[in-house]
Amino acid sequence: MPTSRSLKVVLALSLLVTVSLVGLVLFGLLRAWWSTPISVFGFVPGQVEQPIEFPHPVHVEEAGIQCDFCHRSVAKSEAATVPPLELCVACHMDLPNGTFAGMGHPSVEHVKELWEKGEPLDWKRVHRVPDHVQFMHEPHLNFFREQQGLETQQVCSLCHGDVGAMNEVRQVEDLKMRDCVDCHKQNNAPTDCVICHY
Numbered sequence: 800m801p802t803s804r805s806l807k808v809v810l811a812l813s814l815l816v817t818v819s820l821v822g823l824v825l826f827g828l829l830r831a832w833w834s835t836p837i838s839v840f841g842f843v844p845g846q847v848e849q850p851i852e853f854p855h856p857v858h859v860e861e862a863g864i865q866c867d868f869c870h871r872s873v874a875k876s877e878a879a880t881v882p883p884l885e886l887c888v889a890c891h892m893d894l895p896n897g898t899f900a901g902m903g904h905p906s907v908e909h910v911k912e913l914w915e916k917g918e919p920l921d922w923k924r925v926h927r928v929p930d931h932v933q934f935m936h937e938p939h940l941n942f943f944r945e946q947q948g949l950e951t952q953q954v955c956s957l958c959h960g961d962v963g964a965m966n967e968v969r970q971v972e973d974l975k976m977r978d979c980v981d982c983h984k985q986n987n988a989p990t991d992c993v994i995c996h997y
């Protein structure tokens with residue numbers, strides 16, 4: 800009978816599709832859970848080439864500037880944001896004299912040059928979760944500051960390491976699904992898929 804035969808074909812096909820879909824999801828899950836990015840073609844995970852060198856230590860350890868002074872929206876919006884050129888200029892330029900603090904350092908000279916040409920500084924992203932993942936800084940900062948009494952900088956270092964001591968920011972934690980879920984379990988934070996996946 801042609802109808803039951805085509806039915807069988809349809810059934811077989813849909814089974815095949817289901818199996819391969821499940822396989823794909825499982826594969827993705829296992830990969831996301833266990834793997835660290837492999838370095839191929841000279842790509843070193845967590846390391847990017849910035850347009851200029853920005854030394855965190857002179858700012859954080861020597862000048863004592865707080866992380867959230869420069870990463871202003873870290874506790875307020877989805878993105879922590881890196882400071883725009885204007886903020887460098889606001890600190891480094893001595894307005895009455897028109898002189899720049901730190902001149903002689905190639906980065907500061909570059910900042911001044913861009914400023915005069917009216918061009919922005921295009922920082923490259925170091926940390927980024929895939930698009931299907933939802934991450935917000937705010938609940939993390941609130942929880943660890945208010946409920947665990949940590950200082951802002953100590954909270955950042957849970958996921959970013961000691962950035963204040965890095966002359967070049969690199970990613971030190973995997974921040975893969977396993978890391979997120981492990982910490983959520985330890986702190987009784989939710990682990991439902993939809994919390995982190997749209």
Ligand code: HEC
Binds near residue numbers: 855864956959963
């Ligand atoms: C004077 C301003 C300033 C201060 C203070 C500062 N940062 Fe930054 N931060 C920057 C700039 C500029 C960049 C982008 C360039 C780079 O990656 O080095 C950056 C980059 C970063 C990145 C990488 C962003 C990405 O693309 O993934 C992290 C994480 C970070 N900072 C954390 C911190 C932490 C934690 C502190 C406090 C211990 C801190 N910063 C203090 C200016 C600052």
Ligand code: HEC
Binds near residue numbers: 857869891
């Ligand atoms: C809140 C004020 C502040 C902000 C914002 C700031 N700086 Fe600085 N910066 C300082 C201070 C203070 C020093 C240490 C004193 C000095 O060397 O003049 C410094 C030092 C530096 C040095 C080292 C200079 C040297 O001779 O070793 C560089 C490079 C530099 N800053 C670049 C930047 C860049 C790029 C930005 C913008 C992303 C920036 N700074 C934003 C205050 C700031």
Ligand code: HEC
Binds near residue numbers: 957959
């Ligand atoms: C619970 C882990 C965690 C903590 C705590 C944390 N971060 Fe992040 N941070 C991340 C992840 C994950 C990303 C990548 C987010 C994305 O791709 O949307 C990120 C991205 C960033 C970026 C990249 C630029 C952007 O706009 O998002 C900056 C800057 C940053 N964090 C700074 C900080 C600072 C400063 C603190 C402390 C006040 C902090 N982070 C605390 C996990 C964390």
Ligand code: HEC
Binds near residue numbers: 942
């Ligand atoms: C260092 C521990 C830690 C790490 C690592 C961590 N989280 Fe969290 N996260 C928490 C805690 C604790 C809360 C609960 C805060 C609260 O109760 O308000 C939370 C809350 C959240 C929330 C909000 C949940 C809600 O109630 O709406 C999201 C979304 C989230 N985390 C995503 C992530 C993602 C994605 C990652 C990995 C990239 C991650 N977290 C890594 C500790 C962590």
Ligand code: HEC
Binds near residue numbers: 989
């Ligand atoms: C606390 C946050 C969090 C929770 C809860 C969570 N995930 Fe994830 N998941 C992530 C992050 C972060 C990644 C991205 C890892 C990476 O960088 O590749 C990810 C990746 C994945 C991927 C891989 C996609 C790919 O591109 O490789 C799948 C599939 C997935 N998650 C399914 C789930 C399912 C199913 C659940 C519920 C049982 C779940 N996740 C719960 C954070 C979470």
